[in-house]
Amino acid sequence: MVDASLRSMILQIMRTMRDEHGISFLYITHDLATAHQISDxxxxxxxGHTVEHGVGTSVLTQPRHPYVQQLVASIPRIDMKWEGTITLPDNAASGHSAPVGCPFTARCPYRMDICTTTMPKLVQIGADDQQAACFQYEQQSVAHS
Structure with missing residues (x-):
């Protein structure tokens, strides 16, 4: 945790090193704002499971997985007043997931029966390189094949 001006300087140094020297970084963070600024x-x-993957900032600007959609929607915006409440099911609030199936099942508004028994794989979504581990897209992929 650093203040905003120091964080900005660090990110600028990282971008410069990437752009001018071809240096790659593995940037692990909970801060989606800085991830958006620095990520290719x-x-x-x-x-512990990858639920979405994409090139550039597509994952953050056009989230496909229900978890990522909820995560991005929860980011406070200075230009919008917060309205509403957040309610988590008891088992999801404790951080425990079912031993099989999708770990996001308890919180997912789109859950299907298969979600409780089988772990979804990352599947390609659309023409870009974005992928999501969600059966709602896997079913669409099968239908279009």
């Missing part, structure tokens, strides 16, 4: 490729994880 983004992986978002939930309980």
């Amino acid at each position: 490729e983004t992986f978002l994880m939930y309980q």
Whole structure:
């Protein structure tokens, strides 16, 4: 945790090193704002599992996985008044997930029966290089094949 001006300087140094010297960084953070600023490729994880992957900032600007959608929607915006409440199911609030299936099932508004028994794989979404581990996209991929 550093203050905003120091964080800005560090990110600028990282961008300069990347652009001028071809240096790559593995940047692990909970701060989506800095991830958005620095990332060429983004992986978002939930309980140790990659739920979405994309090139550039597509994961943060056009989230596909329900967890990432909720995560991005929860980011406070200075130009909008917060309205509403956040309610978590008891088992999701404790951070425990089912031993099988999608770890986000308890919180997911789109859950299907298969989500409780099978771990979804990352599947390609659309023409870009974005991927999400969600059966709602896997079902669409099968339908378009």
